[in-house]
Amino acid sequence: MTDGTAHDGHHGHHDAADASDDLAERERLLTERGEPYARATVVRREPPVSANVGDRAVVTADGDLFGWVGGASCAQSTVIREAQAAIGDGKPRLLGLAPNPDDVARPGLDAFPMTCHSEGTLEVFVEPVIPVTQLLVVGDSPAARSLARLAPELDIAVTIVDPDRASEEQASGESATVLSTLDPDEIAAEVGVGPFVVVASMGKYDARGIAAGVLADAPYIGLVASSVRATEVVERAAGLLDSDPEAVRNAITNPAGHDIGAHTGGEIAVSILAELVEVRASVGAITASAGDSKHVTAGDASESADADACCSGDHDEAESADSADASDGPHIDPVCGMTVEPEGAPSVTYEGETYYFCCQGCADSFSNDPEQYLDADKGQPAHSR
Template sequence: MRNKRMLESDKVLEKAASLQSQGKPFALATVIRCESPTSAKPGAKALVEPDGVIHGWIGGGCAQPAVIKIARRALEEGQPYLIRISPERSVESENGIMDFGMTCHSGGTLDIFVDPIIPRPGLLVLGASPAAQALAALAKRVGFQVLVAFPGATRETFPEADQILDGFDMAAENLPAELFVVVATQGKKDEEALETALGLPAQYVAFIASRRKAEKLKAYLLERGHNPTQVNAIAAPAGIDIGAVTPEEVALSVLAGVVQARRVSAMRSQDKPVTLPLAVDPVCHMTVDIATAEYTHLHQGQTYYFCCKGCREAFAKTPEKYLVQAETGV
């Protein structure tokens, strides 16, 4: 049994490593405590992708829907959660533990730690100017995966960069899924750097230059046949106006603009309406995907959806009890 659990955990960790190498987010759920009887034991692991697909085993029935729900929340908020799945929800939850009172027949209790694994956003700095050097160092401290590309760029010039490319050829590079680009050439190979930036799947492109210079180079890019929407979206002059003078101050201004763009984009994505057809289990109040729900019950012409067989049977015996609770919130 122990060897089997170890093999299952190895598979989950291999999947985690694969997703990390691809720069994809996921949540890792680990059983840290149990009270028998439970099918999952301490150390059992499962990996949950943002779309709710789960790999591994941390219990079935009531456990999986709870873990998937909290995993999605953890990924959206970027913070871990400790959840408890037990036959009855505690009147007073322990500090730091999110309780899920379930009616499944197993009767056991599981404490599961759900940890979101979110890849660092990538900042690609095109250029080797003093501002580029200051930006690469500062962005690393803020939490970005820093890539630098410019002919002749060296580790000595960019000691804190995660990756350094000698030139603008990005064809063979495995770039971060969340990518921001700053052109910091400041007069050296501006055109080549800007065209490189426009050819990348970046969420945001900024150009350190005066307004007049930026307008001239945008006109050049349009003449070259680049997409007008992409060209006009280039943030130039780059950054937030703080009256920056030194390269370090310019880097601070530019990085503030990148962070602002990233946070605004994240808020907009969270405002998108949920399109999945969902229902709420009237017994345990778990969210249930209607399209894949296995347990349903028809009562007075309305279909109700359940996370497990135990919830469906409890509802079928006394539906009025649970419908009154749903109306009163008791």
């Protein structure tokens, strides 16, 4: 597919300044969306050909061409094919098109036949533009910490979601952006479209990380969790998104990472980075088939297989509803039965009563189906106070 600016092959009918402005806007939009593309520039010509030295085009990863480098049968098909290859391997190339490719062949130039009847000669420089890979790391587990520390070595820009860490002074030289919000919409807005996402909060706010990834159209959402907890997290995320749980399940990869026998947080991070490198390379650095079956056991090695780690006693920062009950002393989390001090704890108000939770994960579970956790006769938590 080509843009209208290339129709009829009569480049002289187009205003050069307008065409340049159009291409600049096209590049801006692609960059804003985090999509890779390639610039193609005519650097040499021998008439008769319709393109001139300095004519330019932008080629997307999908093979759409905007701009002008010669007619469809003359140059466009070759430029599109080679531009897509450049996007895939990240390497620029110099193309030569001539009736007899041997006439232009030389070291550093890839020669191709010019198929136009005019039999002119063109040389086109193709330069891939690969956006920096964005990675959203949700959580403060050992694996999450290692992942955030190692990812920049692979030209991956990291954003961390961790309310507790956001309040700390960042370590000297640390380049990651740290977000305090747990609102999926706000997280998605901060990271933009199409980041890679790894969720490793050990149950504290995994569902919110997955929901943010879905909202951001993440091509890869990896979850570090046991299969048992993953099922619970998917249900919570589906509730937050008002979506079908099966659709959410298909959007994630669990366990995240390649099977390298990982056990420590650092090893798990390495296994995940290996997977991200593979995904990035296979799709020109931006898209991937998320939710594929994996044979890795890294998530199970890092966490208890059946216990929801969010109930370990560590409280997340979250908005608490104003209520007279907040000063009444400890409450019982109706989801897991833990004793909770209401000050600073996540809370949900249901039918006029405010309930407090040990973590955002339990709060989200309760929000999805309050009756599941309440005594049907008394409207009280199934766990006695």
